[in-house]
Amino acid sequence: MGLAEAALILVAGVIAGTINTVVGSGTLVTFPTLLFFGFAPVTANVSNTVGLIAGGLTGSWGYRHELGGMRTTLLRWAPMSLLGGVAGALLLLVLDPAAFKAIVPVLIGLGVLLVAFGPRITAWSTARRGDAELAPLGEHSRRRAVLLAFSVFATAIYGGYFGAAQGVILMGLLTTLTSEPLQALNGVKNVLSTIVNAVAALTFIVVAPDQVDWRVAGLIAAGSLVGGVLGSRVGRRLPPNALRAVIIVIGVVAIVRILWTS
Template sequence: MPPLLEAAAILLAGVAAGGINTVVGSGTLITFPTLLAFGVPPVTANVSNNIGLAPGSVSGAIGYRRELAGQRARVLRLASASLIGGVVGAVLLLVLPADAFETVVPVLIGVGVLMVLLQPRISRAVASRRRAAAGVRPDPRWTWPATLATGVYGGYFGAAQGVILMGVLGIGIDESLQRLNAVKNVLAAIVNGVAGLVFVVVADVDWWIVLLIAVGSVVGAQLGAAFGRRLPPTALRAVIVVVGLVAMAGFLL
């Protein structure tokens, strides 16, 4: 087991990540740099973090269950894309050399930070499109392959997977952002869950880290579902961006 202070920090990072994933979708930018700061190897940190956050994703989906009403067919259709994408992303993480992951991590973190920064603009564009739309239209076909691609990204790394999903769903689907956020939580849970199953079988997992993040993320997801809409989004986004930039600088320097 990690030292007490280290364990407490990982647990708290899990709480923060669970809440952030439920509301925004970039909690990995909190937990992953925390693990790196304590000297956990990058691939082991990514694998253990992915497994640990999976229960939090399920918890977040349960917290948003009211907003899922009437969306069963949509969720089932897109869930297949997330399932396939999560498996492909997890396999890519395992078959590509560890050096390749360490090389691309700063880029992936940068993508995550960029998506968090662009999230307000994406949300405004989606809201504007929603106001301009008349009536209810069927979901466009391109949302399935776009969800698949996001699942590949999520299975491989996952930072800001939820933000990317919200962009895809918000642009393509004629629903309120809160109802789309509920769908996002289900799809993220599927990606994290299926990737976690792959990692459990064949990857090097630190189970103490998994336990700490899992407990924290489940609690954080429920807090996020209950109170997340009341949090100042600018402050939350600022914390995520700062942590991500610090992690990226640590890799580059």
């Protein structure tokens, strides 16, 4: 690996860490970069997942104030993210990547639509079922709590498998199914996505250590570590409507990019 190649991978890590913290889909920067430099798709995906953990940690820490009062909720959903991340990582190692990547644009598109129309769906649901049915995160009915847990688990499977725009999908689901402030949900998204990346990376290291390129993982880790700090500073200052617009734009770009390179 030459110096210029290493520098570009490092920069891609910074950008990915920033985007992941603000909304998600930073993988759509680092993954194509690694493919461009000739890394095999599975190796690129695995090494990228390992490297982006660092950015998830700094991004989550940057949102610590928005996460005040969310401890119980995070403890409830963390096991769903953990189990889903492991399942998704194992799927990557045993399934044909083309079989699952065909549905990736559909999933991202669903997330974008949920982010865009989530407030209207929430308002409609509240008016139809009553305020008690759409309480804050810690006060949901049993049915809605089960639906939320399943949504977190399903998104974690996707995140462990590929990871691109899992934040967009998760934010779309959470903004539709809860009434929490957008910035608080973004903090929750950062923590859950970091858990998914961490357990998926651990699964890769244990089950397929030969697929991890530690030079690449180290460069992306160093870059995303800085990107997580930058992303939390930028993201926390965005008004809710501006943050929602950023999520939608990045989600649409992600769909176009995936379809263009397929």
